[in-house]
Amino acid sequence: MKLVCPNCEKLELVEPYTHKTTINVKNEPIQVELKLYRCLECGQLIQDPKNPQDELDIAYRIYRQRHHLLQPEEIIAIRKTYDLSQKDLSNLTGIGIATINRYENGSLQNEAHDTILSLLKNPEAVKELLDKNKDKFSEEKIASITKKIYELYKKDSLKNIELIFERYNDKELTGNRPFSLKRLISLISLIANKLKEKNIELTKTKLNKLLFYIDFLSFKQNNCSITGAVYAHLPYGPCLESFDTVISSLVEENILGVKEVIYQDKSYEVLEPLKEPQTDIFNPDELSLIESTIEKLSFLSAKELSEISHKEKAYTATKNGELIEYSFAKYLQGVEDV
Ligand SMILES: [Zn+2]
Structure with a gap:
């Protein structure tokens, strides 16, 4: 094909040419590949008029993706x-x-x-x-x-949960699994039912910690999370992204019930299962991991669980508000300690 070469100042034959360059964004070198054309006469690099490329724009996109920033x-x-x-x-x-x-x-x-x-x-x-x-x-x-x-x-309160999590398509944040609403609901429902069998109160904090440990332990063992959900560093520990929204949606859909319990003049909320869990969505290995984690952690108080989760590298190495990458799972120690 031919394009106007700014150097030769006339139409010249050109060939596709991938131009590789490094751009520093905030002192971080970013490799950028630009799809350009090259003048066969003089070697001048020419933009594709139909698809002009801005190297800084491309570098910024890569940088944002790397740092989990919004595009x-x-x-x-x-x-x-x-x-x-x-x-x-x-x-x-x-x-x-x-x-x-x-x-x-x-x-x-x-x-x-x-x-x-x-x-x-x-x-x-x-x-x-x-x-x-x-x-x-x-x-x-x-x-x-x-x-x-x-x-x-x-x-659609359940659709709302999907919208929250579907925005994350970074495997490091979802633990190599696309978010599955069915799996998250089934897991929460399974936890609620198991704790009810054991006569243990399921507080929101406890549920949050169990979800974190189950997803991260699954990643540690099988390189894949159970639900594909995203977790963040919050002041009170690692936390399921938009946890409160998730719980209120499940309450609204009659999957969970909330009961107010008064103990020593203080009231707190306990979650109760309203539906049987759908366990056939998990494979036997996953089910056994889920059950053994519940077995090991559910007897701890919410306070003890919080303390354990605060010591995890997934927590100590991340900042407030930051999303937690599943790669931290390899340092998990909470469950072995129990
Ligand atoms: Zn030229």
Whole structure:
């Protein structure tokens, strides 16, 4: 084929040419491959007019993927989920409107901003921010955003869980398994039923820790998680991403019940199974891992479980709010210690 060569200043025969280069993004070298053409006459590299490539843009995309940052189109998608303008998003998050505009157009976001923007995937976080920043919005706007949040909650509460987890397609975060809602529900239901058999109260903290250990132990042993769910470092330990949303959805769908228990003048919530678990979704090896982990950990108090999970490298080596890569599973010690 022929393209206009800027060097020869006329149409010349060109050949496809992969140009490899290294771009430093925040002091990190990123290898970039550009699909270009080369002038057969003078060797000049020429952009494909139909598919011009920006090396910085490509480098940023690779960098974001490596560091689990949102891509520009994901930021736009999150904003549009709630029908927010860039100005609304700025009012909600405190990030300047010009900055949001730059991020949506491909500038590299800083990590603090990325954390805030990622939080907005969860309608609960949007609701909290809206409550805090009510004075910055008109009443109509508050009503319309609230309606969107409500729709997201109600539309299909189980679909909501899928939406949360399907956004993560990074194998390091899902433990080499695409997220499976069926498996997560079956696992939670199995845990709830097993603990009921044993007459052990299932608090939310306990459920959270059991899920973390089961998924990570499965990855440690079989290089694959059980549910494909994502876990984050929260102040009270490793935690299933959007745990509260998951639990309230399961309560709404009558898969779990919540019972209030009063002990020494303090009340706390206990989860109860309302359905039989669907165990045929797990293979025998998985089932035995799940059952033995429950066996080993369910007798510990929520406090003891928290203490153990706080010592895991998956927790000590990650920062608050950060998602936890499954590769930390090889350092798990909690279960062997028990
Ligand atoms: Zn040329």
